[in-house]
Amino acid sequence: MSEDLLDLLLTGFNETIYMVILSTLAALALGFPLGIILVATEKGHVLESPRINKVLGTTINIIRSFPFIILIVVLLPLARFIVGTTLGATAAVVPLAIGSAPFLARIIENCLKEVSYGKVEAAMAIGANPLTIITRVMIPEALPSLVRGITLAIIAITGFTAVAGAIGAGGLGSLAIRFGYMRFRDDIMLATVVVLILLVQGVQWGGDSLAKYINRKRYKFD
Template sequence: MMFDFSSVIEILPDLNKSFFQTLYMVGVSLAAAIVVGLPIGIVLFVTDRGLFLENVAVKNILGFVVNMIRSIPFIILMVLLFPLTKMITGTTIGPTAASVSLSVAAIPFFARLVEQALREIDKGVIEAAVSIGATPWMIIKDVLLPEAKPGIIQGINITAISLVAYSAMAGIIGGGGIGDLAIRFGYNRYDDTIMFTTVVILICLVQLIQYGGDFIAKKVDKR
């Protein structure tokens, strides 16, 4: 493998642009995952058997939809969502267009992580809240979310890292970001230096996200 760092210097403006495109895609889709996926995860948990909002029909239907979307490989999901992406953004290429499919992929992924975090709560705490007459909203707001906060933050962390990988795949069909740069300037031009540089950048980004998420989760964990 031959390394020519002059090629990296030549594409520094493109590299800088691609990096911020990746941050943009991850940021937009992560925000969508939190805003939409968090309520879905809560509903999946509280409608389960034996809980205060038990509803088998809602649980099964919502669970089926979540599992169905999660089972579709991301690259295929992007293609399937082209009509929706075109309708929302007016185009099927670029970071904004890629953010649509990234959001759709991230929402059910994060919802399951939220559900899992809620399942780790001691059932006795929930039963105690129910016994004193707390409303479902009060239980969710004052018991479930505070108790599951560290797990939810870790879920955000895991989702963000997964979105970095997904955003790189979006480059295959012109989604922009680091992945698109790696394909256009690295793979298509057989430039090992650029390929290596993009991989290092993605690794560093993932490490920063992991470290930041772990730090915050430890800070909020009062157990």
Template structure:
């Protein structure tokens, strides 16, 4: 093992965690808004708006249909506008957030649609407002499924960071390409793969544990 391996891995790991954390936060905010909008504007729901539903759905499908590497290139001007550069982890957060938000929006939509319509009708019957139904009925009832959906999205973002590394985003993906592949450093390549696998495993375990804890608590209350 070469002397520079640990410093390289430490820097790459910190950059990857930085990108995953902030991209997950921004993607969650945008994706949750999109997912809720898709549900409540659907036919027969609390804010029925067919045209808006179709427009939002079409926009999400369009963004999701683009390969992520192409989406990153298309969003480079926006990254420069927001953070002043197109290189580095901070610039990549813009592309990662926007790229993951439509996917997250769809999985959140599917999770919220699992909520029984009878519970929504019961809330409407007692005069609950749409906002009350969203935050007191839809989200709490779908919480375990939402946790699992967010877990899947964060894992996808982790994988996206490796792709973003190909165009100068930094992180473990960039490290694997610049040192592991281009400089024939097998130690770097294998170490980065192991770290990414560990990150994904920890995220999956954490999400599953939280979802199971919420479900167990709910069953006890019932």
């Protein structure tokens, strides 16, 4: 591997990891509460409110319907307002987080819906308040599924960073487009693909291992 290729890959990899970590944290901060609200406001649940549930669900569906490359362009003015520029990895975090949050909210919703409603009803029957039911019953019971769901979201965000590279976000996606495709460097294109595959496989392995560990600990204490 040539020295210039190694340097380019290292820079692109670091920028991608930077975008993935910050975007995931920001998307979790936005999407996790949204997913909880979607479940809790359903009919018969702890914070029943069909109107809020419908409005929130419709809003999430509208945002999710945007192709990601278009959503990035639409959110560029917001990125400029927040970070002062529309170029670079930091600017890309804004559309990445906002674009990923609805997707993550739906993942969280589906994970929480896997919790037996009988356990929620039992907690309601003994007078537990909604916050206690959410934090002490729903989230702990759904934790392995939540870990797997968040792992899926991280992998999706990694793919989104490659798309963001097309508009100057940096990272491995930008490297593949600017140096691999535009300059006909097949070695860079191939190396970028290999690094992305290894990155995704590493994230998947880590998420699966953590979910299995949580399950083992749960059965051990049970």
